[in-house]
Amino acid sequence: LFYLYYLFIYFSMNSVGEACTDLKREYDQCFNRWFAEKFLKGDRNGDPCTETFRKYQRCVQKAIKDKDIPIDGVEFMGPNKDKPES
Amino acid sequence: MKIWASEHIFNHPWETVTKAAMQKYPNPMNPSVFGVDVLDRSVDTNGRLHSTRLLSTEWGLPAIAKSIIGVTRTCTYVQEHSVVDPKEKTFELKSTNISFTNLVSVDEKLTYKPHPQDPEKTVLTQEALISVKGVSLSSYLEGLMAKTISANAGKGREAMEWVIRRLNTEIEELAATARGTMRVPMAAAVADK
Numbered sequence: 001l002f003y004l005y006y007l008f009i010y011f012s013m014n015s016v017g018e019a020c021t022d023l024k025r026e027y028d029q030c031f032n033r034w035f036a037e038k039f040l041k042g043d044r045n046g047d048p049c050t051e052t053f054r055k056y057q058r059c060v061q062k063a064i065k066d067k068d069i070p071i072d073g074v075e076f077m078g079p080n081k082d083k084p085e086s
Numbered sequence: 087m088k089i090w091a092s093e094h095i096f097n098h099p100w101e102t103v104t105k106a107a108m109q110k111y112p113n114p115m116n117p118s119v120f121g122v123d124v125l126d127r128s129v130d131t132n133g134r135l136h137s138t139r140l141l142s143t144e145w146g147l148p149a150i151a152k153s154i155i156g157v158t159r160t161c162t163y164v165q166e167h168s169v170v171d172p173k174e175k176t177f178e179l180k181s182t183n184i185s186f187t188n189l190v191s192v193d194e195k196l197t198y199k200p201h202p203q204d205p206e207k208t209v210l211t212q213e214a215l216i217s218v219k220g221v222s223l224s225s226y227l228e229g230l231m232a233k234t235i236s237a238n239a240g241k242g243r244e245a246m247e248w249v250i251r252r253l254n255t256e257i258e259e260l261a262a263t264a265r266g267t268m269r270v271p272m273a274a275a276v277a278d279k
Contacts, residue, residue: 012112013111013112013119013121013122014120014121015121015122015123016121016123016140016142016163017123020123024123027124028109031124031127032105032108032109035105035108035135036101036105039129039135039170039172040101040104040105040170040172041172042172042173044129044133047129053124053127056124057125060123060125060140064140069140069163069184070163070184070185070187071125071140071165071184072165072182072184
């Protein structure tokens with residue numbers, strides 16, 4: 001299992017916010033397991049990942065604001081705004 | 087405006103391909119994608135999973151770019167909205183660039199569905215709509231971009247096969263570890279790293 005931990009880290013993606021990468025990986029691990037073992041098999045019993053998602057989101061939203069990334073029409077950014085010039 | 091489309095068949099069932107497509111990055115065929123973030127995710131009243139994701143890519147530009155725009159590495163961002171319908175067995179992804187929108191617009195749509203004749207296979211249909219703005223060479227540039235998208239589509243399919251193999255390997259290794267047969271060689275592999 002120790003080896004699998006290294007395998008997991010090697011094959012993982014980063015977040016756009018470097019500080020968010022650990023939170024992202026924790027969320028991804030939870031989501032990928034739920035997606036494969038529950039969702040795709042028709043199990044509609046709730047999502048066990050809402051807490052890890054919330055923590056990860058707080059971090060990502062901050063990174064997106066800091067980096068001025070022009071996200072379009074996503075609810076957490078508030079009312080829709082025009083695509084800015086890049 | 088340029089339209090590009092292609093169709094490809096994977097020799098894997100739809101669930102396998104969908105799981106792999108959800109975890110497509112990182113992979114060695116798309117090294118410029120350095121970040122993938124989920125911005126929003128929910129299940130709708132029809133049981134379909136909606137996800138909004140941000141893909142961060144970094145391109146190394148030729149040295150001449152530095153004298154013009156002051157940087158040789160530039161981040162471009164793509165926003166993707168996808169829907170997985172586990173009952174109908176469809177996975178549809180739509181993406182659009184949110185960087186350089188004043189210069190170019192690249193919209194892509196990918197759909198994964200079981201092969202109508204063979205449930206052990208999956209069909210991927212891929213379309214892209216490219217528009218280069220305000221440049222007199224626009225149709226030439228659009229042609230160039232369509233060629234790049236076509237070449238990248240090949241890489242994308244290789245990437246999917248790579249992710250599927252990786253996921254299958256992880257499952258086999260989990261099973262072997264559970265049987266207790268891999269403890270010694272794994273300790274050696276870890277020591278190597």
